[in-house]
Amino acid sequence: MGLFDAFRKKKLEDGLEKTRTGFFTRIVNTLTNSQIDDDLYNDLEEQLILADVGPSCAVRLVDELRDQVEAQHLKTGDQALKALREIIRLEISPRDEMDLSGKPAVILVIGVNGVGKTTTIAKLAYLYKDLGRKVMLAAGDTFRAAASEQLELWADRAGVPLVKAGEGADPAAVIFDAVQSAHARGYDMVIADTAGRLHNKKGLMDELGKISRSVKKASPEASLEVLLVLDAITGQNAISQAEEFCKAAGATGVVLTKLDGTPKGGCIIGVHEKLGLPIRFVGVGEKIDDLIFFSATDFSEALLPEVPHHEEEAQ
16 A cells, blocks of 8 residues: 555545444444344344434445345354445445546536535645646636636645636636636646536536536537535535536536535435435645545445454463
8 A cells, every 4th residue: 555545545544434333333343243134124124214324324324235245145243244245335336436637637626605615625725736637727607606616716725726707707708717827827626616506407408518518619628517415414405406506517526525524424325315416525624635535445444343362371
């Protein structure tokens, strides 16, 4: 494991402290201290629902575990724990990578107000700049008072330039200017803010469609990813709140913020199932470097760690 991977894993483990020592510790204890029987499956299902996995997803995960226990003739709670860890890992593993191959690579960041969208943009900028990308920001939320000023403060903190316009300006025009400027000045990434309101589905679709077209007009070689920001603290409510927004906006991935602030980190599993989108990043703190690439392996291992067993010394 490289230093970057080790750093990311430690950040995730620290960020999941509330979740791991809450509901998922109970899940680990339930599995390792019980007989594998119907009572265990019922208890496990209840614990997963309490951890904000979501009722339908919890039932399906437990059904999969039951099938594996029978098919593989698993006998111990430790074996069942290992099987559940792998089921969750496969459940939330992204099927593809983000497409950042364009010139420039453009990331539109969407989400309702209050989920941490602006700070997420700054953290993304900091992360990619640290990886050697030349990053430019675009203040595409021209409807909310002081949105561009707030983003400007974060851009300064991240050490990246910002393209902005006055309040009420056309968001597509702002993002067009940013992409064109990035292409001309040799910047290879543009991260763009968008308005965080859902006035109606058609209006949102029209606006985001216009923005997407403006990206291609500004640079035909640009690639486009649309990241939906969700607040982990609101859990299952975040999913229902975001479903229409997500459909309207054509999101390609999810950023889950404030994961360190909730004992219900199981919402990651529910978000993936309900929205059918890969989790790309998770926010695990307030500092500018507290956004990390999501790893299904690290997440499942951090939530359901192996229980150490100390062998008795030989007499």
